[in-house]
Structures are given as structure tokens and as C-alpha cells.
Amino acid sequence: MTEIPQELTRFLASASRVVALTGAGASQESGLRTFRDAQTGLWAQYKPEDLASPEAFTRDPKLVWDWYAWRREAIKGARPNPGHYALVEIEKRIPNFTLITQNVDGLHRFAGSQNVLELHGNIQKVRCSECGTFTETWGDDSESVPVCERCGGLLRPDVVWFGEPLPRSELEAAVTASRACQVFFSIGTSGAVQPAAALAHAARNNGSVVVEINAEPTPLTPIVDFALHGKSGEILPGLVRAVWGG
Ligand code: OAD
Numbered sequence: 664m665t666e667i668p669q670e671l672t673r674f675l676a677s678a679s680r681v682v683a684l685t686g687a688g689a690s691q692e693s694g695l696r697t698f699r700d701a702q703t704g705l706w707a708q709y710k711p712e713d714l715a716s717p718e719a720f721t722r723d724p725k726l727v728w729d730w731y732a733w734r735r736e737a738i739k740g741a742r743p744n745p746g747h748y749a750l751v752e753i754e755k756r757i758p759n760f761t762l763i764t765q766n767v768d769g770l771h772r773f774a775g776s777q778n779v780l781e782l783h784g785n786i787q788k789v790r791c792s793e794c795g796t797f798t799e800t801w802g803d804d805s806e807s808v809p810v811c812e813r814c815g816g817l818l819r820p821d822v823v824w825f826g827e828p829l830p831r832s833e834l835e836a837a838v839t840a841s842r843a844c845q846v847f848f849s850i851g852t853s854g855a856v857q858p859a860a861a862l863a864h865a866a867r868n869n870g871s872v873v874v875e876i877n878a879e880p881t882p883l884t885p886i887v888d889f890a891l892h893g894k895s896g897e898i899l900p901g902l903v904r905a906v907w908g909g
Pocket of ligand 1: 688689766876879
């Protein structure tokens, strides 16, 4: 079990402004593959970057739609893990807590987190690729990509694809919170994708204590104040116990 440094425990006990950035590693113990794990089964021959882009959708909308349908199916059976619930606890204890996630699986909200910024969207939401209208239901014709009832455009998942801008209000809120926090957690992310990866640096440049909780070292590790390497589903509950007991 990863030891929680006493200095970090003391700091968190008195902190009022905390930010946590999560990536796919935070959902790994819920049974969801991380983004850069080798894809399983039918999708093994594709790189996710070749599926999660506007160009891929233009080239072969059915392939991209089916990949997200497969991922939605995988998420259906997933439940929040102890790491998600520990972040709900932390949100209850810290007056000003912001949870920023790169994950599109919706598990933070499912666990009960309130103040969640979904930087890369949410796979459960579907919108028209032409007029942007959101829709809750769509045909399940396995032969073709469902179309928008309003304009006939192809439907797509409401997630950020490579080369697309992040939702402006979420990104601005994430940057503002990262610049103002006393403690910044980077949890279960390889720090491979911008602008999310820059948030830890923004926090550090403003004097925040930066804590990495990740299964393995990342490019961020050399600049963090505390590097806790292990499973977030174990470390986060341990941190809650160390700081707040229970
Ligand atoms: P990655 O797959 O790049 O990184 C996941 C990180 O989690 C890795 O460093 C793993 O070592 C770590 N990890 C795995 N299991 C863990 C566990 N149980 N506890 C703690 N850490 C664990 O996924 P992300 O960093 O989230 O963007 O990828 C960021 C973005 O890249 C994704 O949001 C996606 C992708 O392009 C878009 O789709 C726009």
C-alpha cells in the first residue's frame, strides 16, 4: 500500500482550494481500458487516433460510429471504483474543489461528484454532426449511422476528437481553477495530450503543490512535489483516511 507522506496530509487538512485532473487510469479499476492500452478484439488493428478524429468520421462514419457504440457498450457495465468515491469524499471536505476529467465515461458524476469539468465531452451524449442538435434516442439500424431528425445530418458522439477544440467554458474554468488552487492532483493520466497536460504546469507556476497519483512515472513526474505511484483506486481512499480519518 502506498504511504501518504505526512507533509501532504498536513497540507491537505488545511487546504481550501484543490483541483484534481483525472485521466483513463482513474477508470481502469472500473474495468475500462485506458486510452493507450492495446485495443482488444475487433479493434486491435486500429489506433484510437485513427478513429477519434473528424477526418476518420468523414472517411468512414460507420466505423467511427460503431467504435463509439462498442465503447458505450463497454461502459454500460462499468461502475465507479473506490478512487471515484474517494474524490466524492474529498469534494465534501474541501470548500473549493474542482474535478477536471479527460474521461468521457461519465463515472465521476455517476459516483456523485458535483463540480465536474468534462474537458473531452461525454460518450453517452450524441449530437448532430451538421446542426449540433443533441438527441437522446436514435435508430439502432446496424447497417448505417443514425441521422438527425431535424436536418438529416449524421449523428456523432459528443466527445472531443483529435484536432477539435475543447469546450471553451470547461477549458476556461479548468485553467482558472488550476491557476488558483493550493493543491493540484494529476490522477491516472499519461500527460500525453494538450491542453489538459498543461494544467499541472499552470498550477505549479502559481505556487500550487502538485501531486501525481499514477500507476507509473510520466513526463510530469520530475516536476511534481509528491509522486504516489500505484493504483488510484487504492491510493485515493488511503489519502482520505490519512487526512480525514474514517
Ligand atoms: P492514457 O492511456 O494515455 O494514460 C493512462 C495513465 O493511467 C497511464 O499513465 C497509466 O499508467 C495510468 N494507469 C493505468 N491504470 C491505473 C490505475 N489503476 N491507477 C492509476 N493510474 C493508472 O490515458 P489519458 O492520459 O487519460 O483524448 O489520455 C488522455 C487523452 O488522450 C484522452 O482523454 C484521449 C486521448 O487522446 C481524447 O480523446 C481527446
